[in-house]
Amino acid sequence: MTTTTTERAAAGAADYLDQRTGIGHAVKEFARKTFPDHWSFLLGEIALYSFVVLILSGFFLTMFFVPSMALVTHHGAPNTMDGVLMSEAFSSTLHTSFEVRGGLLMRQIHHWAALLFMAAIVTHMMRVFFTGAFRKPRELNWLVGTLLLILGLGAGFTGYSLPDDVLSGNGLRITDGVVKSIPIIGSYMSYFIFGGEFPGDDIIPRLFTLHILVVPGIILALVGVHLLMVVLHKHTQYPGGGRTDKNVVGFPLFPVYVAKAGGFFFVVFGVIALMGATMAINNVWNYGPFDPSPVSAGAQPDWYMLFLEGSLRLMPGQTEYVIGGFTLSLNILIPAVIIPGLLFTFLFVYPFIEAAVTKDKNEHHVLDRPRNVPVRTGLGVAFLTAFIILALAGSNDLIATHFSLSINSITWAFRILFFVGPWFAFWVTKRICLGLQRKDRELVLHGHETGRIVRFANGEYIEVHRPLDEQERWLRVNYTAHRPLEIEPATDSRGVRRKGYKNERRLARLSRFFYEDRVEPVTPAELAAAHAHGDHDELGSSESHGEITSGTQH
Amino acid sequence: MKALAARRHHRLAPVVLLLLALLATGGVYALLAPSPASADSANVQDIETGKKLFQANCATCHGINAEGSDGVPSLVGVGAAAVDFQVSTGRMPMQMNGPQAIEKPAQFDAEQTAQLAAYVASLGDGPAVPTADQVDPSQGDPASGAAIFRTNCAMCHNAVGAGGALSEGKFAPSLMHTSATNIYQAMLTGPQSMPVFNDANVTPEEKRDVIAYLMEQREGSAGGLTLGGLGPVSEGLWVWVVGLGLLVGAAVWIGAKSS
Ligand code: HEM
Numbered sequence: 001m002t003t004t005t006t007e008r009a010a011a012g013a014a015d016y017l018d019q020r021t022g023i024g025h026a027v028k029e030f031a032r033k034t035f036p037d038h039w040s041f042l043l044g045e046i047a048l049y050s051f052v053v054l055i056l057s058g059f060f061l062t063m064f065f066v067p068s069m070a071l072v073t074h075h076g077a078p079n080t081m082d083g084v085l086m087s088e089a090f091s092s093t094l095h096t097s098f099e100v101r102g103g104l105l106m107r108q109i110h111h112w113a114a115l116l117f118m119a120a121i122v123t124h125m126m127r128v129f130f131t132g133a134f135r136k137p138r139e140l141n142w143l144v145g146t147l148l149l150i151l152g153l154g155a156g157f158t159g160y161s162l163p164d165d166v167l168s169g170n171g172l173r174i175t176d177g178v179v180k181s182i183p184i185i186g187s188y189m190s191y192f193i194f195g196g197e198f199p200g201d202d203i204i205p206r207l208f209t210l211h212i213l214v215v216p217g218i219i220l221a222l223v224g225v226h227l228l229m230v231v232l233h234k235h236t237q238y239p240g241g242g243r244t245d246k247n248v249v250g251f252p253l254f255p256v257y258v259a260k261a262g263g264f265f266f267v268v269f270g271v272i273a274l275m276g277a278t279m280a281i282n283n284v285w286n287y288g289p290f291d292p293s294p295v296s297a298g299a300q301p302d303w304y305m306l307f308l309e310g311s312l313r314l315m316p317g318q319t320e321y322v323i324g325g326f327t328l329s330l331n332i333l334i335p336a337v338i339i340p341g342l343l344f345t346f347l348f349v350y351p352f353i354e355a356a357v358t359k360d361k362n363e364h365h366v367l368d369r370p371r372n373v374p375v376r377t378g379l380g381v382a383f384l385t386a387f388i389i390l391a392l393a394g395s396n397d398l399i400a401t402h403f404s405l406s407i408n409s410i411t412w413a414f415r416i417l418f419f420v421g422p423w424f425a426f427w428v429t430k431r432i433c434l435g436l437q438r439k440d441r442e443l444v445l446h447g448h449e450t451g452r453i454v455r456f457a458n459g460e461y462i463e464v465h466r467p468l469d470e471q472e473r474w475l476r477v478n479y480t481a482h483r484p485l486e487i488e489p490a491t492d493s494r495g496v497r498r499k500g501y502k503n504e505r506r507l508a509r510l511s512r513f514f515y516e517d518r519v520e521p522v523t524p525a526e527l528a529a530a531h532a533h534g535d536h537d538e539l540g541s542s543e544s545h546g547e548i549t550s551g552t553q554h
Numbered sequence: 555m556k557a558l559a560a561r562r563h564h565r566l567a568p569v570v571l572l573l574l575a576l577l578a579t580g581g582v583y584a585l586l587a588p589s590p591a592s593a594d595s596a597n598v599q600d601i602e603t604g605k606k607l608f609q610a611n612c613a614t615c616h617g618i619n620a621e622g623s624d625g626v627p628s629l630v631g632v633g634a635a636a637v638d639f640q641v642s643t644g645r646m647p648m649q650m651n652g653p654q655a656i657e658k659p660a661q662f663d664a665e666q667t668a669q670l671a672a673y674v675a676s677l678g679d680g681p682a683v684p685t686a687d688q689v690d691p692s693q694g695d696p697a698s699g700a701a702i703f704r705t706n707c708a709m710c711h712n713a714v715g716a717g718g719a720l721s722e723g724k725f726a727p728s729l730m731h732t733s734a735t736n737i738y739q740a741m742l743t744g745p746q747s748m749p750v751f752n753d754a755n756v757t758p759e760e761k762r763d764v765i766a767y768l769m770e771q772r773e774g775s776a777g778g779l780t781l782g783g784l785g786p787v788s789e790g791l792w793v794w795v796v797g798l799g800l801l802v803g804a805a806v807w808i809g810a811k812s813s
Contacts (some may be wrong), residue, residue, distance in 0.1 A: 039802070039809035045800050078776070080700040080767060098776070108777055115793035116801075123798065166704065166713070167785070260808055267804045275797055280777030281789050286713045288704045296708035297718025297726065303790025395787045399717035406653070406723035 037250055040127045040524050045261060047120035048223065049268035050113045054155075057110040058212065064100050065162065066092035068210035069201035072100060078285045083218045087462065090166040093284055109127065109276035114156050116272060118304040121149050125347075127378050132368035133236045134351040144222055146347045151219050156302055158211035163282075164204055169290030170299050174312070174336075181332035199292070214423055239478055241471040245365045245473030300394060307343075307387050309396030312336035314415050339390075357511035358482045371440075372479045374433035375514045380428040383424035389418050430517070437519035440476040444464040444468060444522045444532040468529075477527075481518040485511040595771030597672075605789065607666055611647050620677055632743065633680020634671035639739035641667045643732075653723035654746050688758055689734040694766025702760050703767050714771045716783040720747055730783075732774060734765045751796045 016104070018024035041348045068088040074081050076097035096103035124146060126132055157175075161168045180186040195202030237243050237250065250257075275281075287296065301309055315335040323327045354376065362455035370377040392399065393414040400407040447465035453460050487504045491497055588600070609618060615626045622628030629637070640646035644658035662670065671683060687693070712718045715729035724747050729737065741761050744750030756764070774780055781788045 037809055041807040042805035043802075044807065046798075046805070072667070080696045080770060082697050084697055084701065104777055111789075112793060112797065115790060116797045119798045120801075121795055264804070264808060268801060270803075271797060275793075279606075279792060279796075280775040280776040280780050282786075283775050283777055286771075286783070288700060288713075291704075294704045294708055295712040296704070297710055298712040298716065298785045300786045302786050306787065306790065343725070398787055400719035400723070400786060401717055402723050404652075404723070406721075407719045408722055417779050430592075 041235065041266060042130075043120055043124035043127055045264055045270055047117055047124055048227075049122060049265045050117040050272065051223065052265070053113040053272050054110060054117060054268055055216065057106050057113060058216070058356045060102075060106045061096065061110060062212055064092060064096040065089070065208075067162070067205045069164065069199075069204050073345065080287070081285050084289060087164045087204070089162060089288045090284070093165075095162040097285070105276055108279070108281050110159075111271055111281045112275040113272045114159060115281075115302060115304075116268075118152050118156060118302075121152055122304075123144075125149065125382070129350075130370045130377060130552070131236070131238075132364065132373060132376065133383070136355065137363050138229070139351040139355070140235075141226060141233070142351050143348065144226045144229070146344070148219060148222050148226065149347075150344065150504075151215055151222070153304055155211065155215045156304060158207045158215060159164040159206050160282075160302055162204065162211060163284045164290050165284035165285070166287040166290055166294055166296065167282075167299055169292070170295055171200065171287055171301055171305075172199065173292065174309075177332055178336040180328040182337065183328060183333075199290070234365065239366050239369060239475055242364055242475045245363060248365070262543065297397060303391065306394040307390035308336060308340060308392035308394070310392065310396075310414070311339045313396060314393050314418060315409060343383070343387070350379075351401050353510070354514075356507060357485065357514050359485060360482070366478075368479065369475075369476060371433040372434040372481070374430045374437070374517065377433050378426040378430040379496070382426040385425040386418065386422045389414055389421050393418070434517060434519055441519060441522055444473055444476050444527065477521045477523075478523055481520045483518070484508065484515045600669045600672040601676045603666075603725065604669035604671070605675075607662070607670050608673050611661075612670075615648070620674060629677065630675050631678035631680045632674065634675040634683045634742040635681040635739045636745075637671040637674045638667055638683045639736055639743055639745060641670055644738055645745070654725070657727065681739075684735060684738045684742070684758075688762060689738045689765055689767040690762065691734060691766040694759075694762040694764070695771045696763065696766045699763035699765070699767030702756060702764050706756065707764070710748070713782065713785070714780075714783040715768050729768055732768075734769070737765050737768060738762075 014024070037496070066088045070087055070088050072091050074084050074086050074091045074094060076082065078094070081094055090405050093107070096434060097107055098104070127139050128142065128145065158169070161172050176190055176194065179190045182189060190198065193203070193206075194200040195206075234248050235250070237248060240249075243249050251255075271381075288294075300306060312332070312335045313330050319330040319334070321330065368376075370380075392412070396407055396410045396414065399405065399410055417431065447467040450464045450466050452464040453461055454464055485504075485508045487508045490501050571730060605694055606618075608620065610703060612620070615623065616629055617623050617626075620629040624680070637646075640666075641662055642660050644660045645655045647661065648655045651657070660667070674680075675682070703711075703715070707715070710718055710720065710726035711729055712726075717728035718726050726748070738761050740748060741751040742753075751761075757798070771783070
């Protein structure tokens with residue numbers, strides 16, 4: 001094989017770089033990192049790649065968008081907006097859509113990518129939660145992820161408000177209301193944010209700076225931290241034969257994983273481009289330029305904000321009080337500040353709660369099967385139920401028209417469901433998990449039913465059971481069923497009240513809630529016992545023949 | 555032609571044929587059906603026939619002289635426009651089994667409708683059926699129509715007229731298939747929960763602008779499929795179904811390739 005000039009030049013350049021930066025070592029290290037393979041590990045990548053698409057398309061949009069609230073008369077397409085007085089922001093959005101080549105496509109790609117970005121983040125988070133990937137040593141990365149979720153909401157919200165159409169203005173008006181509902185400082189904050197009375201003419205330029213600089217900048221930095229931590233911690237893996245907390249089974253990053261991941265980027269980009277090209281999104285010219293008076297039917301925020309809309313729609317309006325000349329708007333404060341506050345607090349603290357109630361200080365690199373942690377899985381499903389009910393409540397008018405229902409009854413149903421649904425979902429999920437665990441135990445102890453019925457000489461029928469193979473068994477027995485914390489008595493050996501006993505007792509109670517009901521994995525001893533007892537089940541295996549004749553089986 | 559012949563046995567062929575047939579019938583009907591303007595030329599003969607039709611089909615509720623009764627409005631002075639709207643959209647004669655009288659296939663043909671309208675109009679002055687000129691979208695200004703629609707109609711009917719919910723199961727219907735004449739009449743007469751937009755509120759020219767705007771919506775969106783024109787909720791639904799659906803499918807495929 002002869003080396004060409006280009007190859008020699010490339011090698012020379014690489015060598016030059018390596019001698020000065022030592023980068024060769026880092027690249028080699030990185031390339032040999034191992035990544036396990038599972039489709040659910042690609043959910044985070046969907047989020048990452050949609051973010052890349054957002055940056056690329058967003059960059060294009062900044063070339064044409066004018067972040068100004070100065071009034072102009074729009075001339076040109078579309079004809080429903082010709083000659084209409086509007087802000088420069090709205091006019092430039094129309095210009096981008098109808099005059100700039102590929103402008104509408106870029107806008108639609110940007111918006112679809114934003115919706116997909118959030119959907120991918122949420123599903124990625126669900127994967128991490130239900131498999132327990134947030135456990136030590138990854139708690140901090142869970143926090144970073146939750147921050148990314150909130151920043152994603154921020155990016156979406158600031159972007160949605162930029163075109164200055166009626167819908168985005170409605171969103172800002174609600175924001176203004178929410179800010180004003182904060183006791184004491186609310187009205188000052190509102191003036192501060194809008195630079196005077198709503199809407200003022202500062203908000204669009206301000207949101208623009210946040211949207212294209214501050215928020216994406218922080219997201220980019222945090223994504224960097226997030227990925228760095230993934231590399232440092234190594235990737236988690238699903239339970240299975242040979243996989244332990246001490247190894248990673250998978251493919252080296254280079255070339256297999258890089259090829260797959262690189263290819264996947266184009267798939268993500270392709271799907272977003274396809275949606276942008278064929279499915280209309282946020283056709284702002286239908287809503288018209290912002291004007292505080294009109295609010296159209298079906299005015300809703302993007303889906304990731306829908307839970308807030310729903311929370312506001314469900315809250316009865318009577319809970320506004322005037323106390324000594326000050327207005328306390330609980331009708332806004334509770335649904336728009338307290339409820340989301342609670343939801344996000346749950347996300348932030350959950351890993352630490354679980355660490356506290358298990359007192360588990362070990363590192364975990366093998367994921368949990370959701371059924372093996374029934375209370376966690378139940379809580380996750382309860383959380384999602386609350387979120388989904390709120391999102392549906394935010395769409396109550398569309399549900400009413402599409403299913404010919406009364407919006408009043410829907411609202412009442414959701415009010416009740418919001419309180420009852422999560423409990424019910426928790427209870428059902430926990431039961432299902434425990435049931436599945438019991439089924440696993442059954443399976444490990446007695447093997448698969450084969451459907452083969454055998455009749456013995458003495459007339460007895462049995463069904464032949466085939467024992468599980470190594471892999472199947474490993475999957476089903478290799479987990480820890482945590483037990484509730486045991487605490488020491490309230491007084492020590494000398495009868496003196498122990499300090500911190502109350503806290504411990506509280507923790508123990510919580511721990512009992514988590515681990516009171518549990519199904520222990522089959523131990524080797526149990527397995528051996530089951531085999532000795534029920535060997536006739538394994539008619540297929542040769543050593544069991546002796547047992548069959550005994551005829552003592554049930 | 556060869557290609558056409560080859561497709562003759564395609565399993566969708568009957569559906570396509572059926573659609574073509576429907577289209578043709580609709581076209582012929584549109585050509586032959588008398589324009590609503592002819593309702594104006596009401597003569598005594600029409601009024602007489604209209605009265606008979608009314609007594610046979612409407613009097614049970616509206617009273618023998620259309621004077622109304624418990625919960626049913628009097629029709630004296632509602633005008634030909636109201637009757638034409640209610641009857642041509644199939645709302646009347648009413649079958650009450652929901653929170654509001656809904657559209658159904660019209661029970662009377664155009665001539666009978668005109669006769670009913672003529673009879674009711676003869677009972678007292680009221681808005682007449684608009685002329686073809688008054689409802690001609692090509693003479694309207696869609697930009698002015700959009701502005702009027704935004705401030706007067708969108709809160710009930712949604713920004714593009716896709717429809718919306720009102721309280722207690724009532725709803726403002728989608729305007730995507732309503733005829734120009736019916737749109738005009740709805741504004742003029744304010745059926746059920748809808749307010750009346752008389753000519754002082756919204757001038758006849760402005761009504762035509764609104765029609766022009768609504769007709770424009772039927773041409774679809776420059777951006778692609780309109781997804782029902784329902785806004786962010788349907789967009790959110792589609793991103794989960796199509797976007798995430800396709801990508802999770804791809805992820806499963808990529809994951810499966812390795813093992
Ligand atoms: C971080 C994730 C981001 C999200 C979730 C996001 C989301 C959005 C959304 C929902 C809109 C409304 C689009 C519309 O329908 O018109 C928007 C508009 C916009 N975004 Fe982003 N964006 C992100 C990042 C960026 C970046 C990095 C840039 C620029 C470098 C950018 C530039 C813009 C511009 C200029 C507009 C206004 C364009 C218009 O209305 O025509 N965005 N963004």
